[in-house]
Amino acid sequence: MNRVPEKPSLDGLEDKWAATWESAGVYRFDRTRPRAEVFAIDTPPPTVSGSLHVGHVFSYTHTDTVARFWRMRGLAVFYPIGWDDNGLATERRVQNFTGVRCDPRLPHDPDFKAPFAGDVPKDHRAVAVSRPNFVELCFDVTALDERAFEALFRKLGLSFDWSLLYTTIGAESRRVSQRAFLRNLARGEAYQQDAPTLYDIDERTAVAQAEMEDRETPGAYHKLAFHRTDGSGDIEIDTTRPELLPSCVALVAHPEDERYKPLFGTTVRTPLFEVEVPILAHRLADPAKGTGIAMICTFGDITDVTWWRELDLPSRALIGFDGRFAAECPAWIATEAGRTRYAGIAGLAPKQAQKKVVELLAESGEMIGAPRPISHPVKYYERGSRPLEIVATRQWYIRNGGRNDELRAKLVARGGELTWHPPYMQHRYDNWVGGLAGDWLISRQRWFGVPIPVWYRLDEHGATIYDGPMVPTEDRLPVDPSTDCPTGYAEDQRGKPGGFIGDPDVMDTWATSSLTPQIAGQWEDDPDLFGRVFPMDVRPQAHDIIRTWLFATVVRSHHEHGCAPWKNAALSGWILDPDRKKMSKSKGNVVTPMHLLEQYGADAVRYWSASGRPGTDTAFDEGQMKIGRKLSIKILNASRFALGLGDPAAGASVTEPLDRAMLVRLADLVDEATAAFEGFDYARSLERTEAFFWRFTDDYLELVKHRAYGGHGEVAADSAKLGLRLALETLLGLFAPILPYVTEEVWSWWREGSVHRSAWPDAAKIRAAAGAGQAEGLELAAVVLGEIRRAKTEAKRGLAVEVESVVVVDTAERLAVLDGVQRDVCDAGKVRSLRAEVGEARVDVVLVAD
RNA sequence: AGGCGGAUAGCUCAGCGGUAGAGCGGCGCGUUUACACCGCGUUGGUCGCAGGUUCGAAUCCUGUUCCGCCUACCA
Numbered sequence: 037m038n039r040v041p042e043k044p045s046l047d048g049l050e051d052k053w054a055a056t057w058e059s060a061g062v063y064r065f066d067r068t069r070p071r072a073e074v075f076a077i078d079t080p081p082p083t084v085s086g087s088l089h090v091g092h093v094f095s096y097t098h099t100d101t102v103a104r105f106w107r108m109r110g111l112a113v114f115y116p117i118g119w120d121d122n123g124l125a126t127e128r129r130v131q132n133f134t135g136v137r138c139d140p141r142l143p144h145d146p147d148f149k150a151p152f153a154g155d156v157p158k159d160h161r162a163v164a165v166s167r168p169n170f171v172e173l174c175f176d177v178t179a180l181d182e183r184a185f186e187a188l189f190r191k192l193g194l195s196f197d198w199s200l201l202y203t204t205i206g207a208e209s210r211r212v213s214q215r216a217f218l219r220n221l222a223r224g225e226a227y228q229q230d231a232p233t234l235y236d237i238d239e240r241t242a243v244a245q246a247e248m249e250d251r252e253t254p255g256a257y258h259k260l261a262f263h264r265t266d267g268s269g270d271i272e273i274d275t276t277r278p279e280l281l282p283s284c285v286a287l288v289a290h291p292e293d294e295r296y297k298p299l300f301g302t303t304v305r306t307p308l309f310e311v312e313v314p315i316l317a318h319r320l321a322d323p324a325k326g327t328g329i330a331m332i333c334t335f336g337d338i339t340d341v342t343w344w345r346e347l348d349l350p351s352r353a354l355i356g357f358d359g360r361f362a363a364e365c366p367a368w369i370a371t372e373a374g375r376t377r378y379a380g381i382a383g384l385a386p387k388q389a390q391k392k393v394v395e396l397l398a399e400s401g402e403m404i405g406a407p408r409p410i411s412h413p414v415k416y417y418e419r420g421s422r423p424l425e426i427v428a429t430r431q432w433y434i435r436n437g438g439r440n441d442e443l444r445a446k447l448v449a450r451g452g453e454l455t456w457h458p459p460y461m462q463h464r465y466d467n468w469v470g471g472l473a474g475d476w477l478i479s480r481q482r483w484f485g486v487p488i489p490v491w492y493r494l495d496e497h498g499a500t501i502y503d504g505p506m507v508p509t510e511d512r513l514p515v516d517p518s519t520d521c522p523t524g525y526a527e528d529q530r531g532k533p534g535g536f537i538g539d540p541d542v543m544d545t546w547a548t549s550s551l552t553p554q555i556a557g558q559w560e561d562d563p564d565l566f567g568r569v570f571p572m573d574v575r576p577q578a579h580d581i582i583r584t585w586l587f588a589t590v591v592r593s594h595h596e597h598g599c600a601p602w603k604n605a606a607l608s609g610w611i612l613d614p615d616r617k618k619m620s621k622s623k624g625n626v627v628t629p630m631h632l633l634e635q636y637g638a639d640a641v642r643y644w645s646a647s648g649r650p651g652t653d654t655a656f657d658e659g660q661m662k663i664g665r666k667l668s669i670k671i672l673n674a675s676r677f678a679l680g681l682g683d684p685a686a687g688a689s690v691t692e693p694l695d696r697a698m699l700v701r702l703a704d705l706v707d708e709a710t711a712a713f714e715g716f717d718y719a720r721s722l723e724r725t726e727a728f729f730w731r732f733t734d735d736y737l738e739l740v741k742h743r744a745y746g747g748h749g750e751v752a753a754d755s756a757k758l759g760l761r762l763a764l765e766t767l768l769g770l771f772a773p774i775l776p777y778v779t780e781e782v783w784s785w786w787r788e789g790s791v792h793r794s795a796w797p798d799a800a801k802i803r804a805a806a807g808a809g810q811a812e813g814l815e816l817a818a819v820v821l822g823e824i825r826r827a828k829t830e831a832k833r834g835l836a837v838e839v840e841s842v843v844v845v846d847t848a849e850r851l852a853v854l855d856g857v858q859r860d861v862c863d864a865g866k867v868r869s870l871r872a873e874v875g876e877a878r879v880d881v882v883l884v885a886d
Numbered sequence: 887a888g889g890c891g892g893a894u895a896g897c898u899c900a901g902c903g904g905u906a907g908a909g910c911g912g913c914g915c916g917u918u919u920a921c922a923c924c925g926c927g928u929u930g931g932u933c934g935c936a937g938g939u940u941c942g943a944a945u946c947c948u949g950u951u952c953c954g955c956c957u958a959c960c961a
Contacts (some may be wrong), residue, residue: 046923255960275961288961322961330961337960412960423960463890467957579955612954647899651891653954657898659910662923669923677920723900727908737920745919822927829915829927836918866918 039785040679044672046665049777050638054190062790063195067565069112076572077103078553078602079196080585081118081204083545084178085125088188090627090656091578095608097645099576100194101718102606104773107195108796114569116200116556119185121178122485123204123545124239124419130170130177130484137162138170138483140540145169150176167483174484178205188630193638193776195792202555204548205484210514212555213548214489216596217478218507221490225435225595226478228502232334232341233477235427236417237359237385241481242431243417244544245438245473246584248424253414256407257326258394262287262304265312271304272404274326276412278397279389280333282309282361282369282378285349289329291317296329306331307402308393309374316347335426337415338473355425357481361389386425430502432479432488432541436591438472450590453600457716458651461579461607468583476591478547485542489515491522498533506536510560550588553601570597574604574716579651582607606716609653627656639775640664646774649719667726668778671771674733675782678760681744681753688754689805692743693856694817695759696809698736699802701728702763704811706799709770718773725770732763735818742863762805769797810853817857820844820879824865827881838884839867845878 057063077099082092107113131137134150148169152160165173182203189196202209220226233242258278261270273287284306289296299315306313320339321330332343334351343349354362365378377396381389397403414423437444448469456462479488490505506522508515517538521527529535551559557566571593577585586605593601632641636658643664648654690696705728712720742748744756764782772779772791783791824842828835842865844854851872854861862870868884 044920250959253960257961273961277961326961328961332961339961413958414960458891460890464956467889471957583956610955649899652899653892655898657910659898663909666923670921673921673924675920680920720900723908730909733920734925738918738925741918741920825926826928832915834916834918835926836916 040676041785044676044781046637046639046668046672046778049781050191050193050633053777053780054193057195057790057792058190058198060790062792063107063113063115063197064199065114065197066112067568069568071568073110073112074114074568074573075103075106075111076114076557076569076574077116078556078572078575078589079115079117080577081120081202081549081552082185083123083125084119084121084181084185085129086181087628088185089611090629090632091611093188093192093629093632093641094611094645094648094654095576095578096189096194097192097642098608098648098650098718099574099606100192101642101646101773102574102576102713102716103195104776104792105713105718105721105796107792108769108772108794110795113195113197114200114556114572115196116202117189117194117196117198118202118204118209118552118556119178119182120204120545120549121174121182122209122542122548124241124480124482125545126174126178126205127170127482127484128419129181130174131162132156133177134173135160135162136165136170136173138167139164140167140483142166142169148172171484175205178203188633191630191633191638193642195776200556204545204555205486207514208558208561209548209551209555210486211561212551212559213486213543214508214513214515215510215560216551216554216592217543217547218489218510218513220434220595221507223595226432227435227475228430228432228505230428230430232344232353232426232428233431234415234417234424235357235429236420236422237355237357237425238420238422239417239482240357240359242427242429242477242479243420243424244477244546246468246476246546246587247418248415249418250413251416252411253423254409254411255414256409258397258407259327259404260307260331260397261402261404262306262313262331264299265303265305271299271315271329272327273329273331275331276410277333277336277386277390278403279361279381279386279393280336281306281331281393282311282366282381283333283335283352283354284309284311284313284331285334285344285352286313286332286347287315287329288318288321288332288343288347289315290321290323291319293321293323293328295323308377308396308400309369310371311368311374316343318343318347335428337426341426351428353428355386355427357427357429359422359425360385386423431477432543433475434478434547434591434595436472436476436587437469438474438476444469444472447587447590447594450594450600451587454602455604457604457606461582461605461651464579464582465587468587476588478544479539479541480544481540482542485545486514486548487516487518488539488541488543489513489517490539491517491525491536492539494531494533494535494537496533498531500537505539546584546588549585550592552589553593554596570601571599572602574606575602576606576608578610579607580610604716607651609648609651612653612655632658632661636661636665637668637777639668639777642774642776643667643722646718646722650716664775667729668775670729670733671767671775671778671782674729674737675764675768675785677737678757678764679786681757681760684754684757684761685750688751688758690755690758690762690807692752692755692759692860693809693813693853694736694739694860695755696806697811697813697817697857698732698759698763699806700809700811701814702766703799703802703806706766706770706797706802710796710799713773721770722774725767729767729771731818732767735821736763736814739817739821739857739860739864743860747863748859758805762802766797766802769794810856812850812853813857816850816854817861820854820861821864823879824861824867824881827883831883833883833886836866839865840869840882840884842867842870842882843873843878843880844870845873845875845880847877848874 135152135156644660709721
C-alpha cells in the first residue's frame with residue numbers, strides 16, 4: 037500500500053492533521069485504564085491576560101513531547117488543558133482592553149456596553165462600572181482571548197485532550213476551590229487574622245509574600261533630631277521614610293550597643309509632631325546601620341512589624357486602603373504645632389507627604405544636613421508600580437509552614453518526594469520554603485475571582501461578628517456570598533442588624549490554580565476519575581513559579597490528601613532574547629508565535645523548542661527553526677525514496693551486511709532515545725535521532741541506492757527495501773513526539789492509523805531483523821565513501837565521475853568487515869576496482885582521467 | 887551576603903576521566919533517477935583563569951574571575 041505523493045510538501049499539514057486528530061479522538065484519555073497504566077500531566081493553565089508568547093510555545097512543546105512518548109509507550113495519557121482566567125492579571129487585561137474600571141458601589145446596568153474593544157485611546161479616562169457589569173466584561177474578554185489561545189495550541193500540535201478543558205473561573209473550578217478552602221477552614225489550616233499585611237495601594241489589595249519582589253529604587257537618608265524629654269539633648273536617627281514620622285511609636289537600638297544602653301527606658305519627643313515615644317532595645321537593631329538607632333513606625337517595613345509585635349507597641353497606622361494619609365489628625369498627636377503640621381500632609385500619598393515633611397523639617401531645623409541620596413532594594417508587588425505599604429487589615433490565610441517549623445519541615449520533605457528535572461531545581465524550593473516569613477495570605481480585595489465562601493453574622497447594631505463565620509454545605513458549592521444567603525437566613529436580612537453579610541473578598545488566583553490536579557481530575561465530583569489520575573505523574577512548569585504555583589500546589593495536596601501531588605516536577609527554562617535577557621511582556625521584547633508557525637511550520641518551531649534542554653534558558657533562534665524545517669523536508673524526501681522503491685517480496689529478509697549494520701546502529705539509537713525520554717530528556721532523544729538520521733540519509737541511502745533499484749537482483753534489493761522500511765518506521769516513531777505533523781503525514785502514506793497511537797520503536801525487534809550484523813560495516817563504508825568524495829571534490833570533479841581504483845589499507849579484521857559492504861561502496865562511489873591491503877590505515881583514490 | 891546554574895570553533899550548543907564534536911556561518915566544488923526548501927568537501931578552539939589528583943583532565947578536587955538566576959538585605 038503506497039500513497040506517496042509526487043511532490044511531498046509541508047504546506048497545510050497543520051490544519052489537515054489537527055482536524056483529523058480531533059475528529060478521530062487520537063488524544064482522548066481512556067478513563068477505563070487503571071492508575072498503573074495512566075500517565076497524568078498537571079498542565080499549567082496559561083494566564084489569560086492578553087496573548088501567548090514564544091516562551092509558552094517553548095515550554096508547552098517540551099511537555100507535549102513527553103506526553104507523546106508515553107502515549108506511544110502504551111499508557112493512557114491524561115493531558116488536560118485549562119485557562120487561568122481569574123485574578124488580577126485578567127482584570128487588568130479587561131480594564132486595558134475595554135477602558136473601564138470596577139467600582140463596586142455602582143448598581144448593575146443591564147444595558148451596559150463596553151466603550152472599547154482593544155482600541156482604547158491613550159487619553160481615555162476609565163469608565164466606572166458596577167461589579168456585575170465588570171465581571172460580565174471579564175467573561176467576554178477572556179472568552180475572546182481563550183479562542184486565540186486554543187487556535188495557537190492546536191496549530192502547534194499540542195496533544196491535549198480538549199474534552200478535559202477547564203477554566204479557573206468556571207463553576208467546576210469554583211466548586212473545587214471553595215470546597216478545598218472550606219476543608220482547610222474546618223481543619224484549622226485556613227484562618228482569619230487582623231494584622232499588618234503587604235498592601236498594594238494602586239490595586240488596593242493585600243498581596244502575598246510570594247508575589248512580592250525587590251526592586252532597586254532611589255531613596256535618601258534623612259537625619260532627624262529626636263529630643264530627649266529630660267532636656268539633655270537630641271538623638272539623631274537616619275530614615276529613608278521621614279513621612280512616616282507621625283506614625284512613630286518608639287526608637288530602637290541593639291541591647292549591647294554601648295552608645296544607647298544608658299538611654300533604654302527613657303523617652304524622646306518626635307520632631308514636628310511632638311509625640312513622646314520610648315527608646316527600646318531589640319536584637320534586630322543593627323548598630324552598623326545609619327546612626328545605629330532607628331525609629332519604629334507602624335508600619336514602614338517588615339522589621340517594624342516584628343518590633344511592633346515583639347515589643348508590644350501601639351499601632352499608629354495612618355496610611356489607609358487608598359494609599360493616602362488619614363484625613364483626620366490622629367489623637368496621639370496632641371500639641372497644636374503637631375496638629376497643624378499634620379494638616380499639611382493629611383490626605384497626601386506617601387511621596388507627596390515625604391516632600392512636605394522634609395519641608396517642614398527644614399523649617400523647624402530638625403533635619404540635620406541635606407538628604408543623602410541612596411539606591412536601595414524596596415519591596416513591590418510583582419505587578420505593581422509603587423512600593424508596597426503595610427496596612428493592618430483582616431485577611432484570610434492558609435498555613436504553609438511560614439509560622440510553624442514542624443509544618444515547614446513536612447513541606448520541605450514533600451518537595452523531596454518529587455523527582456526534579458533537572459535535579460538542582462529542588463534547591464529553589466528548599467530555599468523558598470526555608471525562608472518563608474508568614475502564612476499564605478489568600479484573600480484579595482478584588483472582583484473577578486473565586487469568592488471566599490463564608491458569611492458573618494451582624495450584631496444588633498449591624499456590626500460584623502467575625503468569630504464563627506457561617507459556611508455553606510458542600511452540596512451548595514459554588515456559592516457567591518454576595519448574592520447567595522447562608523442557610524437559615526433570608527436575602528432581606530443581608531446587611532441588617534441581626535442579619536448577615538457575605539465576605540466581600542475573593543481568593544487569590546494561586547489559591548485556585550494550586551488545585552489544578554483536583555480541578556482537572558474532578559476531585560469529589562468524579563471520584564473514579566480522580567482515583568485514576570491522582571497523584572499525577574508530572575507537573576511541568578517554568579522555574580520562576582516554583583515558589584508560587586509549585587509550592588502552593590504542594591501545600592494544598594499536603595493538607596487535603598497527605599501526599600505530594602505528583603511524582604515528578606519538570607522545569608522549563610526561559611526564552612532569552614538575542615541580548616540574553618528574559619523575554620517578557622513588560623520588557624517589550626516578546627515575539628508572538630503565530631507568525632513563526634506560519635512561516636516555518638509547527639514542526640520547525642517545535643524542533644527549536646525541543647532543542648532547549650530541560651531547565652535551561654534558551655536563546656530565541658530562528659536559525660534553529662530553519663534547521664527544523666530542513667529536517668522535516670528531508671524526512672519527506674527520504675521517505676519518498678524509501679517507499680517509492682516499491683514493496684519487497686513476501687517472505688523477504690534483511691540479508692545484506694550493510695543493511696544489517698545499519699539496523700544494529702538503529703537499535704542502539706532506540707535504546708538511547710528511550711532512556712532519554714524516560715528521564716524527560718526530549719532534547720537528548722532528538723539530538724541522537726537527528727544525528728543518526730543525517731548519517732542515514734547522507735551515507736546509508738547513497739550506499740544502498742543502486743542495489744535498492746535492483747542493480748544486484750531481487751534478493752539484495754529486497755534486503756535494502758526491508759531495511760529501509762524498518763528504519764523509516766523506527767525513525768518516524770522516534771521523531772513523532774517532536775515533529776508530529778511530518779511524521780504523521782509520512783505514516784499516512786503507507787500505514788493505517790496514527791503514528792501517535794503506534795507503538796514506540798522496539799530495539800529487540802530491530803536487533804532480530806539485523807541478525808548477526810556487524811555494526812562497523814556502516815561506518816567503514818561511510819569512511820571509504822567519504823574519501824572517494826573528497827578525492828573528487830579536491831580534483832574539482834563532479835561526484836558522478838568514475839573512480840579508476842581505490843586501495844583501502846587497514847587491519848585484517850576491519851578489512852573482513854569491509855568485504856561485506858564493498859560492493860555497495862563501489863556502487864555509491866562509481867568505483868571500477870577496489871583493493872584491500874593490511875597495513876597502517878589509509879585510503880588511496882585514483883580517479884579516471886579527464 | 888548565602889545558594890544554584892553557566893563559561894568549549896565567529897554564533898547556538900553537545901560532550902563530563904582516555905587522540906577536541908555537531909549544526910549554523912565562512913570558503914570551495916557539484917545539478918548524481920528522494921531532496922536546489924539541494925548535495926559534497928573544507929575552514930574554525932592553549933575547552934574562563936590558577937593550582938592540585940591521575941599514566942592521562944574540557945571532564946574529578948581546590949581556589950579565582952566574569953554572566954545569569956534564587957534567597958536575604960528597606961532604619
